[in-house]
Amino acid sequence: MIKFLDLKAVNDTHREELIAACTRVIDSGWYIGGEELRTFEQAFASYCGTQHCVGVANGLDALVLVIRAWKELGYLAEGDEVLVPSNTYIASILAISENGLIPVLVEPDPATFNICPVNAAAAITQKTKMILPVHLYGRLADMPKIMELAQRHRLLVLEDSAQAHGASLHGKKAGSWGDASGFSFYPGKNLGALGDAGAVTTNDEKLAATIRALGNYGSHQKYKNIYRGVNSRLDEIQAACLSVKLKSLDGQTEHRKLIAELYGKEIINPAISLPAHDGSDGHVWHVYTVLSEHRDALQAHLTERGVQTLIHYPIPPHLQQAYAEFSEQSLPIATQIHDRILSLPIGPALSLDDARAVAAACNSFQPVAL
Numbered sequence: 001m002i003k004f005l006d007l008k009a010v011n012d013t014h015r016e017e018l019i020a021a022c023t024r025v026i027d028s029g030w031y032i033g034g035e036e037l038r039t040f041e042q043a044f045a046s047y048c049g050t051q052h053c054v055g056v057a058n059g060l061d062a063l064v065l066v067i068r069a070w071k072e073l074g075y076l077a078e079g080d081e082v083l084v085p086s087n088t089y090i091a092s093i094l095a096i097s098e099n100g101l102i103p104v105l106v107e108p109d110p111a112t113f114n115i116c117p118v119n120a121a122a123a124i125t126q127k128t129k130m131i132l133p134v135h136l137y138g139r140l141a142d143m144p145k146i147m148e149l150a151q152r153h154r155l156l157v158l159e160d161s162a163q164a165h166g167a168s169l170h171g172k173k174a175g176s177w178g179d180a181s182g183f184s185f186y187p188g189k190n191l192g193a194l195g196d197a198g199a200v201t202t203n204d205e206k207l208a209a210t211i212r213a214l215g216n217y218g219s220h221q222k223y224k225n226i227y228r229g230v231n232s233r234l235d236e237i238q239a240a241c242l243s244v245k246l247k248s249l250d251g252q253t254e255h256r257k258l259i260a261e262l263y264g265k266e267i268i269n270p271a272i273s274l275p276a277h278d279g280s281d282g283h284v285w286h287v288y289t290v291l292s293e294h295r296d297a298l299q300a301h302l303t304e305r306g307v308q309t310l311i312h313y314p315i316p317p318h319l320q321q322a323y324a325e326f327s328e329q330s331l332p333i334a335t336q337i338h339d340r341i342l343s344l345p346i347g348p349a350l351s352l353d354d355a356r357a358v359a360a361a362c363n364s365f366q367p368v369a370l
């Protein structure tokens with residue numbers, strides 16, 4: 001079977017170095033908040049092109065803690081509205097509602113799956129204080145237009161870069177455009193830990209310090225608590241493993257680009273639409289999504305031919321039970337995407353031969369006449 005993502009094979013390529021990194025941490029006797037974390041934070045900030053990186057427990061916490069910190073610093077308050085794409089992964093929206101702010105769902109550009117700046121502009125009210133663009137599937141949102149909109153309306157910008165490690169636009173990387181950015185290092189992400197991990201990047205020193213305190217019980221100084229914080233830390237073992245894997249990230253991204261290019265050339269089937277691509281090389285292809293009106297039949301066809309696929313995502317946020325209050329909203333673009341989208345295998349360990357087999361399996365799909 002051709003797996004959607006063979007995580008064991010991905011981590012096998014770093015096996016010796018990962019074992020050495022874990023051994024180093026075990027032998028150090030220091031497991032939380034030490035040298036490994038500082039080293040990774042510096043390396044990742046420098047990789048993204050920001051002054052600060054704060055390690056946290058996971059990607060959701062990264063987003064939650066940025067918003068929480070802005071509340072503590074007096075920039076945001078409960079009831080403020082936040083623009084967020086209607087087709088994002090649920091975590092982007094949870095981070096807003098968790099903080100008592102109001103998610104305002106904005107339809108994406110159907111060609112890029114990213115938040116549409118025109119629709120975002122139309123959704124701005126007196127209460128709008130922030131925009132949360134998501135670099136979905138590894139492609140940067142239209143950040144020049146979003147930053148311009150944010151400046152015009154004095155909105156804070158929080159990038160959700162959980163799917164976009166190393167992605168760029170005009171040479172400027174994900175995580176360095178907005179006022180802050182949240183990253184996830186969930187094992188299946190382009191830069192994945194061997195467990196949960198996340199980080200915030202920012203150029204704002206005060207924000208970084210506030211997040212650091214919030215994630216450590218609200219304390220800058222041991223036993224002195226200035227906020228009602230939480231426990232959200234990136235531990236030494238995960239930091240050490242991430243430092244190992246960060247060195248190979250660009251090489252792995254190059255391999256993802258080769259697979260995307262191969263799919264773009266070899267999948268020729270009128271029943272399957274490929275993702276729009278303008279040839280620029282900033283897309284890091286976290287997932288390779290195709291669209292088909294016969295998505296479920298296509299997925300069954302590929303499964304029969306030994307090709308594992310996933311759906312990112314089967315239910316749009318506004319139709320989730322958790323957000324029943326949004327169920328009456330009309331969001332046809334998000335709904336259509338969720339009904340038609342399918343993610344093909346892609347990753348650093350997928351061979352080009354297997355990718356060719358995936359393309360051939362796509363080409364042999366024929367939707368039954370209705």
Ligand SMILES: *Cc1c(COP(=O)(O)O)cnc(C)c1O
Pocket residue numbers: 058059060061088089091092134160162163183184185186196197198
């Ligand atoms: C994975 C993901 C998150 C959450 O990251 P976790 O580390 O799983 O908490 C947030 N936003 C997006 C877009 C994601 O893909």
